[in-house]
Amino acid sequence: MRSVFLPILLLASTALPSAAQDKPAPVRLTPLRVSPACTVSQDIGISRIEVAFARPAVKGRQIWGGLVPYGQVWRAGANSATTITLSHAAQVAGRAVPAGTYGFFAIPGAKTWTLILNKKAKQWGAYDYKAEEDLLRWEATPQAGPFLEYLDYRVVPTGTGSATVELGWENLRVSFPVVFDTKAIYWAHLEDTLKKAPDTDWVPWYQAAAYCQAQGIEPQKAQAWIEKSLKAGDSFWNHETAARIYKDAKRMPDALAQLQKAIDLSKGKAPKEYTENLEKELAVWKGGK
Known part of the structure; x- marks a missing residue:
């Protein structure tokens, strides 16, 4: 008798941990807070x-x-x-x-x-x-x-x-x-982003250059980054930014050429008002004002 029931008892004892693991998770109501x-x-x-x-x-x-x-x-x-x-x-x-x-x-x-x-x-x-x-x-x-x-x-x-x-x-x-020291925080973000940016993507290099141009800082880095962006791809955005960077650097022939390129690329892609404003700006630049 003992030899017959021993394997059965052993089988039952090994099944207990599995049954415990299959026990469903406790069910609880979400507390209703009077102070939401x-x-x-x-x-x-x-x-x-x-x-x-x-x-x-x-x-x-x-x-x-x-x-x-x-x-x-x-x-x-x-x-x-x-x-x-x-x-x-x-x-x-x-x-x-x-x-x-x-x-x-x-x-x-x-x-x-x-x-x-x-x-x-x-x-x-x-x-x-x-x-x-x-x-x-x-x-x-x-x-x-x-x-x-x-x-x-x-x-x-x-x-x-x-x-x-x-x-x-x-x-x-x-x-x-x-x-917050927003300028320092953003510059650290900019540098960290550019470390990961591929040379084939024009956008991050344009963004970095546009930031520098808008803030009036790091003109040499702005020129290097916008030229890297232009090499990676054409957009009216990066050509417009290139025009502004070259104008700040008093490279007017380059600035005029880049602004004209931005105008040409924007036609049919940007809102009509955007193109018209660039054309007006180009005329002012050519007039030396």
Whole structure:
């Protein structure tokens, strides 16, 4: 009897791990949050600021000095701590901050707030917040504003490399500046892109040359890159840019020839107004104005 049942028992025991692996995944409902999650993002140059938070509502309650006590660390929202992501290194409130995602906290006061970027981004509320993990603290003065039932964040561009991040709730607003070194960031992007660009593709070399011409920088590199673009392929775009680069270099015969080439290539391919504007510009250039 024992010899008959032993193989059966062994077979059953080896089947157990497989059965456990076939167990279906747990079934769970998605939580219904009374403070809905939100993400606000804004591009600044080729950089981006992103604020992820949850929106609590006033619901007739006293917010400042009540629901949100003065002098205590607040998650700057509801549920998980608010986070701020910077795609590139920036100046936040005038101080250097590396690219990355940070927990954003505040210590509200009746007249002055302390704002905080914490190196630990993923936290539930401020329960595990540790001051020793702060990257940056700075002071901000709240301002009165129109009533907002739900907490809100705005990221408003203030220039080609700067923005204001604003927290607003109930009748208060608190804001701070973020500044990117857009020129340095874009130049690093340009150089990195050209390292990967094939000589047979006219577009990236044209783009780099056009950027330099528009910014009034690196004229020798602009000429080398636009000539590389022209060698790779013909387009009214790269011929127009070549014309402008040669004009800046006071190479007027070359500039006139390139602008005429751009006009010829644009006919039937570009909007009529584009061609007409180039023709008017050519006439002005020929007139020496």
